[in-house]
Amino acid sequence: xxxxxxxxxxxxxxxxxxxxxxxxxxxxxxxxxxxxxxxxxxxxxxxxxxxxxxxxxxxxxxxxxxxxxxxxxxxxxxxxxxxxxxxxxxxxxxxxxxxxxxxxxxxxxxxxxxxxxxxxxxxxxxxxxxxxxxxxxxxxxxxxxxxxxxxxxxxxxxxxxxxxxxxxxxxxxxxxxxxxxxxxxxxxxxxxxxxxxxxxxxxxxxxxxxxxxxxxxxxxxxxxxxxxxxxxxxxxxxxxxxxxxxxxxxxxxxxxxxxxxxxxxxxxxxxxxxxxxxxxxxxxxxxxxxxxxxxxxxxxxxxxxxxxxxxxxxxxxxxxxxxxxxxxxxxxxxxxxxxxxxxxxxxxxxxxxxxxxxxxxxxxxxxxxxxxxxxxxxxxxxxxx
Numbered sequence: 409x410x411x412x413x414x415x416x417x418x419x420x421x422x423x424x425x426x427x428x429x430x431x432x433x434x435x436x437x438x439x440x441x442x443x444x445x446x447x448x449x450x451x452x453x454x455x456x457x458x459x460x461x462x463x464x465x466x467x468x469x470x471x472x473x474x475x476x477x478x479x480x481x482x483x484x485x486x487x488x489x490x491x492x493x494x495x496x497x498x499x500x501x502x503x504x505x506x507x508x509x510x511x512x513x514x515x516x517x518x519x520x521x522x523x524x525x526x527x528x529x530x531x532x533x534x535x536x537x538x539x540x541x542x543x544x545x546x547x548x549x550x551x552x553x554x555x556x557x558x559x560x561x562x563x564x565x566x567x568x569x570x571x572x573x574x575x576x577x578x579x580x581x582x583x584x585x586x587x588x589x590x591x592x593x594x595x596x597x598x599x600x601x602x603x604x605x606x607x608x609x610x611x612x613x614x615x616x617x618x619x620x621x622x623x624x625x626x627x628x629x630x631x632x633x634x635x636x637x638x639x640x641x642x643x644x645x646x647x648x649x650x651x652x653x654x655x656x657x658x659x660x661x662x663x664x665x666x667x668x669x670x671x672x673x674x675x676x677x678x679x680x681x682x683x684x685x686x687x688x689x690x691x692x693x694x695x696x697x698x699x700x701x702x703x704x705x706x707x708x709x710x711x712x713x714x715x716x717x718x719x720x721x722x723x724x725x726x727x728x729x730x731x732x733x734x735x736x737x738x739x740x741x742x743x744x745x746x747x748x749x750x751x752x753x754x755x756x757x758x759x760x761x762x763x764x765x766x767x768x769x770x771x772x773x774x775x776x777x778x779x780x781x782x783x784x785x786x787x788x789x790x791x792x793x
Contacts, residue, residue: 416461418610419454420603423575423593430586438676442583453513457573460516464617468517471620476612479646480504482631483639484654485697487664489718490566493654494631496729498564499747503738505623506630509565515614517621566632570614571596576607578634578693585673585686587693594693595637595700608645636697639704650736651708655787656718658698658780659773663764666691683770691769695779702783717787725752 424447431443464471482497484490498506507515510523571577578594581587596604619628635642643649670687673680680686705713714735721728726748733740766776777784777791784791 414606414609415613417454417458418574418606420575420607423580423590424450426590427580427584427586430589431584436677439584442672442676446583454573457514457516460514460518460522461617463518464516468521468617468620471517471617474616474620474624476615476619476628476646478648478650479615479628479630480650480652481635481642482629482652482654483635483701484633484718485636485656485658485661485665485694485701486633487661487668488633488654488656489721490631490633490654492725493652493716493721493728494566494629495564496725496748496751497629497732499751500741500744502741502744503627504629505619505626506564506628507567507618509563511618511622512565512567512569515567515570516617520618520621567611567614567630568632568634570611571607571634574607574610576603578637582669583672585677585680588685588689594696597637597640597700597704604641608641612645636701639701640707643708649712651713652732653701653705653713653715654718654721655715655783655789657789658695658776658784659766659789659792660764661718662691662694662698662771662776663766663768665694666769667764682768688769691766691771695771695776698780698783702786715787 428443428447431439480497482490482494494506498504511520513519568577568579572579576593576596576599578587580593581590592599596607599607615628615630619626632638639651643651666682666687669690670682673687677686682688705715714732716728716732726745729748730740732738766773773791773793777793781791
């Protein structure tokens with residue numbers, strides 16, 4: 409559905425309709441309740457977002473002239489270090505502008521202005537009490553995710569919520585056990601041209617509005633794990649984009665992806681086994697992402713693309729970032745290098761406490777290697793059998 413034009417607001421309501429139909433075809437009171445909350449919050453978010461976009465039309469009309477030049481997209485399968493790399497590169501604030509989690513709810517110039525005013529009032533009048541309170545809420549709401557995907561209102565975050573607002577993100581399937589039945593959100597590149605255009609009109613408009621107020625003379629830096637299924641569409645809209653791709657061993661990333669995105673299934677539908685279609689389909693999506701990314705990488709000019717190994721990123725974060733900068737011909741400031749060095753020291757104390765296995769989701773290493781062996785060989789991943 410379009411409001412005035414797809415660049416103003418775009419929603420593919422057919423996806424929401426399919427979620428609702430699947431929910432009420434079967435009785436599961438937990439899923440029913442979750443769907444009511446989800447729909448209510450979705451339309452509240454949409455209503456507020458529309459208000460901010462109308463304010464843009466009045467007070468920030470020049471956002472229409474904003475150019476998005478050589479944006480940088482960090483893309484990989486989920487659970488492959490994109491958040492870590494994004495937050496390392498985001499420390500180069502002289503070069504990049506990037507969304508924080510709070511920005512992604514209402515990605516407009518007006519909301520960014522509101523965000524700045526709010527922070528100024530909090531600092532000058534309330535001595536940071538509101539910021540400290542939000543940090544406290546971050547720990548309460550997202551603290552349990554720190555070892556999976558550290559989140560917080562004031563932390564650098566991917567812009568996937570924009571695609572979720574358009575109902576064209578696989579993330580909207582996360583609360584529901586229907587991924588095996590509703591697959592249209594998986595690959596934007598496979599959707600009809602009018603859908604791809606509508607989604608990208610909306611996305612580009614969001615990026616322009618954000619950059620116009622947050623950093624009009626800077627490069628937009630985004631990381632988005634679900635954009636594996638949008639390689640083609642992103643490059644058609646931003647032909648001068650830079651792509652940073654991170655590959656993690658599929659024996660680790662595929663089950664980790666499935667475990668993270670089926671967490672709610674285990675709460676509202678514990679009777680569903682990991683090898684059943686609602687859960688196994690997430691692992692299969694991880695495999696499909698790997699296969700598609702290999703095909704798309706062939707069509708990206710070497711000057712606009714760099715592939716990285718996840719293990720190398722963890723072993724040498726600063727060296728990996730320097731490698732990226734060298735590849736794209738970017739300079740590094742002393743201030744940025746100092747921040748990198750400090751962050752590298754801190755990150756080396758991190759150790760994940762989670763372990764996942766392919767067998768948990770009904771796959772064997774032999775099956776994965778049969779499908780992804782060429783990619784594994786390319787990045788030096790052992791087949792281990």
